[in-house]
Amino acid sequence: MSTRGHWVTGRHLWMRWPLNVVLAVLVLALVGGTLTWTLWPEDTSCADGVRHVGADRSCVGVTDGSFHFSDNLAAVSDLIRTQNAAVDQDNRSFVSIVYLMSLVPGPKDTNTPDSVRHEIQGAYAALYEKNNTLGGGDVPRIRLLLANCGSTDEQRDATLEEIRSRVGPQHIVAVAGLGTSTDATARMIGKVTGNTDSGGLQLGAVGSVLSADTLAGIPGLVRAAPTNTDEAAAAASFLKQPPYSALKVMVIQDARPDDQYSRTLGKAFLAAFPEERLVGQVEQYDSSQEGVATAFATRMANLCAVKPDVIYFAGRGVNLPSFLAPLKNRPCSARKLIVLSGDDASQAAQAAGFDEIKETLRSGTVRLLYTGLAHPEAWERRPDAYSAAVRDDVAVLGKHGYYHATFPLEGLDDGQAMMGYDAVSAAVKGARTVGRSPGANGRVTGSQMIQIWQSLHGVDAVMGASGYISFANDGSPTDKAVPVIEIGADGKVHTLAVSSRTGTPFIPPKD
Numbered sequence: 001m002s003t004r005g006h007w008v009t010g011r012h013l014w015m016r017w018p019l020n021v022v023l024a025v026l027v028l029a030l031v032g033g034t035l036t037w038t039l040w041p042e043d044t045s046c047a048d049g050v051r052h053v054g055a056d057r058s059c060v061g062v063t064d065g066s067f068h069f070s071d072n073l074a075a076v077s078d079l080i081r082t083q084n085a086a087v088d089q090d091n092r093s094f095v096s097i098v099y100l101m102s103l104v105p106g107p108k109d110t111n112t113p114d115s116v117r118h119e120i121q122g123a124y125a126a127l128y129e130k131n132n133t134l135g136g137g138d139v140p141r142i143r144l145l146l147a148n149c150g151s152t153d154e155q156r157d158a159t160l161e162e163i164r165s166r167v168g169p170q171h172i173v174a175v176a177g178l179g180t181s182t183d184a185t186a187r188m189i190g191k192v193t194g195n196t197d198s199g200g201l202q203l204g205a206v207g208s209v210l211s212a213d214t215l216a217g218i219p220g221l222v223r224a225a226p227t228n229t230d231e232a233a234a235a236a237s238f239l240k241q242p243p244y245s246a247l248k249v250m251v252i253q254d255a256r257p258d259d260q261y262s263r264t265l266g267k268a269f270l271a272a273f274p275e276e277r278l279v280g281q282v283e284q285y286d287s288s289q290e291g292v293a294t295a296f297a298t299r300m301a302n303l304c305a306v307k308p309d310v311i312y313f314a315g316r317g318v319n320l321p322s323f324l325a326p327l328k329n330r331p332c333s334a335r336k337l338i339v340l341s342g343d344d345a346s347q348a349a350q351a352a353g354f355d356e357i358k359e360t361l362r363s364g365t366v367r368l369l370y371t372g373l374a375h376p377e378a379w380e381r382r383p384d385a386y387s388a389a390v391r392d393d394v395a396v397l398g399k400h401g402y403y404h405a406t407f408p409l410e411g412l413d414d415g416q417a418m419m420g421y422d423a424v425s426a427a428v429k430g431a432r433t434v435g436r437s438p439g440a441n442g443r444v445t446g447s448q449m450i451q452i453w454q455s456l457h458g459v460d461a462v463m464g465a466s467g468y469i470s471f472a473n474d475g476s477p478t479d480k481a482v483p484v485i486e487i488g489a490d491g492k493v494h495t496l497a498v499s500s501r502t503g504t505p506f507i508p509p510k511d
Contacts, residue, residue, distance in 0.1 A: 049166070053150065053158045060150040061162045062098065069103045069148045072113045076120050079406070080144050083127050087141045093435070093442030094141040096172045097427045098163055098203075099123050099420075100192075101179040103148040110180045110259070110316050114350035115416045119177065119208060120146070122420030122465075125403045129396045130428045135389060137432045140442045143170070144424065149179070149188065156188050164201055173431055173444045174204040176423040180344075181212030181261035193220025193450060204430060204449030208423035209373060209416070211343060212260035213268065216474040220450040224373075224422040224462075224469055226480035228261065230501040231342050231371040232268035234482035237503050238371075239273070239310065239340070247309035247338070248279045252299075252323070254315035256288045265342045266314030273312075280306035287315065293322040304332035313341040320345060321353025324368065328360040338367045345370035346414040349491060361489035368487045369496070374415035374422075374466035377495035378483040385481045385498060385505035387463035397421060397465050413493045415466070422464035429462050461508050470506050481505035 044052045050061035050069075059069060065081030068074040087094050099120065105111040127144045129135075145166075149159040166172055175192050179185050189207075194200020207215070207223040211231060215221065226234075239247060251270060254262035266282070280302065285295045303311075313323065324339065345368070348357060360366050372378075376399075379391035389395060396402045397418060403410075412418055433455065434440060434448045453471055456462055457478070461470035467481030479500045487493050498505060 049162055050148075051158070053155045054152050058104065058148075058150045058155060060148050060155045060159045062145050062147045062159065062166060064143070064145055069146070070113070072117050073103060073120060073146075076117065076124050077146065080124050080127065080146065083124070083131060084143045084145075087131065087143050090141055092139055092141050094143055094171060095174075095431050095435075095444050096143040096145055096166075096170045097424060097431075098145045098147050098172055098175045099177045099424070100147040100149055100159070100163070100175045100188075101177040102151055103146065106151060109151065110182070110261075110318065110344070110347075112318070112347055112350040115347055115414060118410065118414060118416035119420035121403070121407055121410060122397075122417030122422075123176065123424045125396050125406075125417065126421045126424035126428065128402060130425070137436065140431060140435045140444060142428055142431070145170070145172070147175075153184065153187070156184065157191075160188070160191055160201065163203075167201065167203070167446070171444075172203060173446050173449050174206060174427040175201075176206040176208065176427050177420065178205060178207045178210060181210050181215060181259070181264075183258040183260065185210070186215060186218070186260065189215070189218055189221055193218065201446065202450070203446035204427065204453065206423045206426045208419040209343070211265075211373075213264045214260045216476050218475065220453070222426065222453045222456075222471045222475040223477065224419055224426060224464060224466060225343070225477070226373070226482050226501070227268075227476050228264040228342065229268040229272075230480055231482055232265060233272045233501040234484070234499040235269060235312070235340055235342075235371050236272040237499050238484050238497060244310070244338075248277055248307065249273060249310040249312055250280045250283065250303065250306060250308035251278070251312045251314060252283045252285070254319065255284045255286045258288070259316070261342070261344060262287075262315050266312075269312050269314060279308050285315070287319050292319055293325070296323045297326040300326055300330040304330055304335070307332070307335070308337070310338045310340055313339055313345070315341070315344075317341070317344040317347030318351045320348040320368070321351055321356050324360045324366065325353065325356040327366050328363050333363065333365060336365050338369060341368075341370040343371060343373045343415070345487075346372055346416070346485075349414060349487065349493070354491065357487070358489055358491055361487070370485055370487075372415050372483045372485040372495075374412075374418035375483045375485050375493065375495045376412045376418075378467075378481065378498045381483070381495050382481070382498035382505065384507060385467055386465075387468065390463055390465050418465040422462070422466050422469065425464060426456070426462045426469060429456060433460075459508050459510075461506070468506050468508055470508070477506070479504065479506040
């Protein structure tokens with residue numbers, strides 16, 4: 001009987017050729033795979049200090065500007081690298097400041113690529129100024145490192161560990177930026193400022209746009225932005241002035257559980273505004289769920305029924321297009337309406353759907369206002385609330401200054417560049433205050449930075465582009481200037497007024 005192609009009994013297993021071929025292939029595949037993994041493990045490197053982390057294999061970590069986390073940041077990264085190289089060639093003492101945030105925002109993030117780029121451009125402008133002018137001293141010299149922390153805890157932790165490895169060799173003393181007011185940001189800040197004995201980095205931290213009240217009092221953290229309580233109080237004060245003093249207000253609140261910004265903004269406004277001028281129940285939505293646009297569209301009938309003159313929108317700017325779009329077709333579209341929001345509304349101009357916002361505004365019955373963090377027109381509206389050294393036409397951010405010469409196609413209207421500038425300026429002021437203290441000899445540590453924050457107030461306040469920044473004991477700025485800004489139907493923004501929590505922005509006393 002032919003045995004070709006059949007299993008044969010009475011022969012050694014290795015001689016049963018159909019089976020031995022299969023087994024040989026499997027063994028070689030397994031051995032080969034094991035050897036490949038052992039000898040050539042998966043390459044996770046993106047660049048020096050930057051590696052792929054997480055399921056989405058995002059490039060996270062730290063760079064001196066030589067690595068581009070995205071094309072969006074390529075030009076400004078190259079400028080930062082050039083400044084860092086100049087410091088490296090200098091023989092004077094230096095410190096490094098890490099600008100840490102999610103530098104490549106995704107569609108579900110609370111930032112936009114434009115706002116991130118502007119913030120880093122502002123940080124770079126501060127770096128250039130502090131290393132190339134003598135207004136704030138010249139020692140220690142300043143290096144700026146960019147750190148992309150991604151969007152997951154795994155990616156954030158990997159980035160923090162990379163920073164830890166560079167603290168000594170690169171003289172890192174502070175971390176600036178830090179992203180937006182979310183629960184994840186709060187956890188990350190705790191690890192940045194925590195003592196090394198407990199696993200922290202023990203570095204000073206400066207938030208650029210962090211405004212949630214829940215972040216107040218974190219040891220080692222100071223903030224350039226006014227708190228949501230300050231913004232809400234400024235909004236309430238604005239609505240108490242003619243011609244707005246008799247208007248009725250409805251509140252729309254984002255109930256997203258991990259968003260401290262939206263949650264505290266709505267709560268603060270309700271606490272600051274007269275209850276008798278509120279109409280309807282607080283209308284909630286959850287931006288972490290699907291169907292946000294549908295949720296807004298279904299509220300139009302109730303909105304018309306209670307007849308508010310003003311909607312206070314306690315949510316993110318990226319959701320404003322979904323809210324304003326159905327307003328133009330609401331049943332009471334002939335009735336005039338003001339939509340007033342917090343500082344994150346500055347993101348609306350870069351959000352998908354901004355054209356729909358402008359279309360609604362062109363109807364002539366809807367206006368869009370927000371309490372901003374910064375705007376250049378505020379310098380003219382209330383010049384006493386801003387240092388002449390910052391608002392002068394030839395200052396770094398002035399209309400004829402270095403920023404506009406370097407980034408001629410960019411602007412300051414969303415305030416992000418001004419806040420990035422302020423965060424780095426605060427860190428530099430802290431470092432140089434420590435560095436010139438008796439016996440320091442230019443030596444600065446993260447622990448000393450955490451200590452010095454308590455000294456930067458009153459006559460020693462930071463001269464920020466967004467106003468004087470006088471840190472209270474909880475790290476928040478005292479009576480920070482808050483511009484009230486309007487986005488017009490043409491998409492351009494203008495400052496209507498400048499207020500604060502008390503109505504009068506902080507101005508340093510004469511020393």
